[in-house]
Amino acid sequence: MMRLENKVALVTGSAQGLGAAIAKLYAKEGAKVFVADLKAEIGEKTVEEINKTAKNKAEFIVLDVTDEGSWINAVSSVVKSAGKLDILVNNAGINIREPIEEMQVKSLDAMLAVNVKGPFLGIKHFIPILRKAGGGSIINMSSVCGLIGHKYTTEAYTVTKGALTLLTKTIAVRYAKDNIRTNSIHPSTVNTPLVQELFKNPDRKAERLGEVPLGRLATDMDVANAALFLASEEASFLNGVALPVDGGTTAD
Ligand SMILES: NC(=O)c1ccc[n+]([C@@H]2O[C@H](COP(=O)([O-])OP(=O)(O)OC[C@H]3O[C@@H](n4cnc5c(N)ncnc54)[C@H](O)[C@@H]3O)[C@@H](O)[C@H]2O)c1
Numbered sequence: 747m748m749r750l751e752n753k754v755a756l757v758t759g760s761a762q763g764l765g766a767a768i769a770k771l772y773a774k775e776g777a778k779v780f781v782a783d784l785k786a787e788i789g790e791k792t793v794e795e796i797n798k799t800a801k802n803k804a805e806f807i808v809l810d811v812t813d814e815g816s817w818i819n820a821v822s823s824v825v826k827s828a829g830k831l832d833i834l835v836n837n838a839g840i841n842i843r844e845p846i847e848e849m850q851v852k853s854l855d856a857m858l859a860v861n862v863k864g865p866f867l868g869i870k871h872f873i874p875i876l877r878k879a880g881g882g883s884i885i886n887m888s889s890v891c892g893l894i895g896h897k898y899t900t901e902a903y904t905v906t907k908g909a910l911t912l913l914t915k916t917i918a919v920r921y922a923k924d925n926i927r928t929n930s931i932h933p934s935t936v937n938t939p940l941v942q943e944l945f946k947n948p949d950r951k952a953e954r955l956g957e958v959p960l961g962r963l964a965t966d967m968d969v970a971n972a973a974l975f976l977a978s979e980e981a982s983f984l985n986g987v988a989l990p991v992d993g994g995t996t997a998d
Contacts (some may be wrong), residue, residue, distance in 0.1 A: 748776030748801075749978045754828040754879075756780040756820070758868065759812050759838025762788035764887065764936060766913040767966035768835055768973045769804065770796055775974060778802035778828055780821060782809035783838070790893060811838045811864030817871045830879040833977045834872045836865035837856035839906075846901040854902050861906035862913070869917055873926065881925025883977045886914045887969075888930040893988060893996045905930075911988050918986030927974045927985040937963040960993030 755772045759765040761783035773779045781796070781804055783789040789806045796804040807823050810816045824831050826926040840860045862863045865886050876882035891899045892907030911930055918928040935941055935954055940961065945951040955961060972991045975981050990996050 748774075748797075749974060749980070750775040750777035750833070750970060751779040753977070754780075754824070754830055754833060755784055755835065755969055755977065756807070756872070757835040757837055758782050758809060758822060758864065759887075760791055760835075762948075763938065764933070764966050765835070765837040766792045766968050767970040768837060771967075771970040771974050772833070773800040773802070773804050774854060774980075777977075778826075778834065780807050780820075780824055781802040781805070782807040784808070786809055790880040801813035806961075810860040811836075811868060813914070814867050814871075814955065817867045821871050821875060821880075825875065831872055831875045832879055832882040833875065833885070834868060834882070835885045835887070835973060835977075836868050838864055839887060839889075841903045843900050844902070849900075850903060851927040857902050857906050861903075862909045865910060865913060869913070869928075873917075873924075876926050877921075877924045883981070884914075884926060884928040885919060885973055885976050886928070886930040888911050888914070888932050890932050890934045890990060890992050890996050892930065893932050893990065898957075914988065915986045922985055926978075927981070929981070929984055929987045929989060931969060931972050931976070932988055932990040932992060933964045933969045933998070934990075934995045935963050936969060937965055958993040958995050959997070959998060962993065963993055964993065 760769040760781045793806045822823040840867040888910045891904040914930040
């Protein structure tokens with residue numbers, strides 16, 4: 747039995763990176779997946795890859811999470827094509843690494859728009875659809891920076907990810923009555939090409955690895971497996987949880 751049999755999921759920011767890993771794993775576990783992203787070309791490629799083996803065909807949706815009209819269109823596309831939604835993953839996020847004293851207001855606004863307004867609008871527009879399906883699972887991709895004042899991260903990112911942690915909890919409390927579970931995931935640094943670039947500097951590498959008790963970076967599958975668990979029936983009593991996927995970083 748596949749773990750997301752008969753489920754329909756939408757994952758934002760899933761053309762690449764963590765979102766793509768989640769979309770692929772969900773499809774492998776039987777879900778029909780909507781890959782929703784700004785980037786159409788790579789998004790379509792991700793869908794093609796998924797559909798080589800998927801039982802239920804994945805679809806690409808152009809979505810700008812900062813734009814309410816774009817969310818309204820996404821809801822129509824999902825309802826028209828699948829008739830329902832069970833799982834919403836608010837994964838799209840950006841990080842403009844400007845320290846607070848050098849931060850340009852336009853960078854701050856852009857980060858708030860993608861990282862906070864995006865999930866807020868997604869939840870606003872998909873709650874009625876999840877309710878109609880008899881409930882569901884909302885998963886917000888926060889960060890260790892949504893739990894602690896992380897010394898290697900600039901302030902604005904922490905502000906946006908902290909907001910997402912409490913957006914998760916307020917929705918969890920309010921919509922539990924509709925059998926909608928809302929949880930957040932908090933990864934430490936994930937092993938991406940960007941990080942490998944940073945790791946060319948041995949001091950940066952030592953800093954980043956030194957803060958993780960398990961002594962390694964997160965993989966995209968570490969995060970995708972957590973997102974699978976939270977979406978599945980195995981997590982049916984988990985609501986309002988902030989789940990670190992960080993090798994113990996925030997326990998230190
Ligand atoms: N990579 C890490 O180390 C790490 C650690 C903790 C948390 N996170 C969080 O995980 C999430 C995914 O990170 P990633 O490393 O895979 O990032 P990524 O940059 O590889 O992918 C992000 C995706 O989001 C999409 N996106 C950006 N703005 C969008 C918008 N307005 N509307 C729709 N889509 C948009 C991009 O096109 C891209 O496909 C983010 O929320 C990030 O903050 C990442």
